[in-house]
Amino acid sequence: MKNIKSVLLLQDGTAICGQGFGAKASSQGELVFNTSMTGYQEALTDPSYGGQILLMSNPLIGNYGINKKDFESNKVQVAGFAVRNLSPDYSHREADCSVNEFLADYGVPGITGIDTRFLVRKIRNAGVMPALLATYEGDLDISKLNVDFNYSDHDFVQEVTTKKPQKFGNGKIRVVLVDYGVKRGILNELVARGIETVVVPSFSSADEIRSHEPDGILLSNGPGDPSILTQAHKTIPALSNHGYPMFGICLGHQLLAHAFGGKTFKMKFGHHGSNHPVIHMETKKVSITTQNHGFAVDAKSISQDFDITHLNLNDNTVEGMKHKSKSIFSVQYHPEANPGPHDSKHLFDEFVKLMGGKGR
Secondary structure (H helix, E strand, O other): OOOOOOEEEOOOOEEEEEEEOOOEEEEEEEEEEOOOOOOOOHHOOOHHHHEEEEEEOOOOOOOOOOOOOOOOOOOOOOOEEEEOOEEOOOOOEEEEEOEEEHHOOOOOOOOOOOHHHHHHHHHHHHHEEEEEEEEOOOOOOHOOOOOOOHHHHHHHHHOOOOOOOOOOOOHHHHHHHEEEEOOOOHHHHHHHHOEEEEEEEOOOOOHHHHHOOOOOEEEOOOOOOOHHHHHHHHHHHHHOOOOOOEEEEEEHHHHHHHHOOOEEEEEEEEEEEEEEEEEEEOOOHHHEEEEEEEEEEHHHHHOOOOOEEEOEEEEEEEEEEEEEEOEEEEEOOOOOOOOOOOOOOHHHHHHHHHOOOOOO
16 A cells, blocks of 8 residues: 555546555546545445545544445445545454455555545535546556546446345335345345345336235435436336335435436535435424435426425425325435434334334
C-alpha cells in the first residue's frame, strides 16, 4: 500500500491525487457520497452501489476492519472507494482483515489522503458526475486519462440479480422476492419472521413468479435507472391483477410507480446514508431512515390509485406510497437498515399481516 499512488479524475476535469489502496486497477463509475458514520462494510457490499464510486463523508474509515457477517451480498459491489483517512490498523473481536485487504481481494481500487470535504461540497453544488479512479505504481500521465461513463446507459440489475430461484427459510407463508439487487438484510428480516422466501431473478415473467404460489411479493432494492427496466414495468401490473399483497423497497418502490404510469427523475446528488428524516403523513411521526438511491418518484406523475404516505423532510421527495384499494405499498428508504437505525422495521410486520400472518 505504501508504494501505491492513486488519482480520482472527475468528468469536469478535476483531478485529485492521493495514496492508493486495495487493488492496482482502474475503474469508472458515478461518484456519490455517503453520510453514515459507520457501516462501510455494508455499503461496500450493497448491490445498489453497482456502477458507483463511493465517497465517505466521515473522515475516519477502516478502524474496525472487515468481518465475515456484515455482508449485504457476496462481494464488493462499488466500482471504487474514496476516503479521507484509511486507518492502517483495525481493532474488533470479529474482524478478519483490513479494508485495504478486502478491496484488494475483490479487485477494487481505493484512494485515501484526499480532501473529501471538498468533494462532497462539489457534488452537492454540481451534482453527481462520472469519474475514473486509478491506482498505480511509478508514473502515470493523467492528461491521457479519459472519463467515458454514463450511469443510465447500463442495466446494472442484470449484473447483480440471482440467475436462478433460491429458497430461504420455512413457514406457512411464502413470499416471492424479485431480486433487483437485494440486500441480505431484507432477506434476513423475512426469514426471521418465519416466512418462506423464494428469491427469483429480476427477469422472471409474471407466470414464472405465479408458479411459486406466493402469498405475497416483495420488490427489492437495486442499482441503476428505473426507467430503463421496461420488463419490470410490465410484469408488476400483471402480478397486481392477481391480488397479491406487494411491498416495494427502494428500486422496487420506483418500479411500482413506473408500473402504474408514473415517472422517476434523477436527483442532483441523491440520498446515501443512515440519517435521513422521513415523516409519515397520516400519523405525523418522524423516522430516521437509511437510504441509498439517486432517483426519486415524481410526485405529480403518481397514479391516482395511490396515496403518498411518506415524505422526506430534507427535500420533500416522495418516500412512500400506498394503493387505495389493493394491498400494495412501498417505501423509498431501507426498513431493514443495516447498519441502523431500526425505526422502520415494523414495515415488514405490516407486510406479513397483509398476507395473513402476525408479524413479530
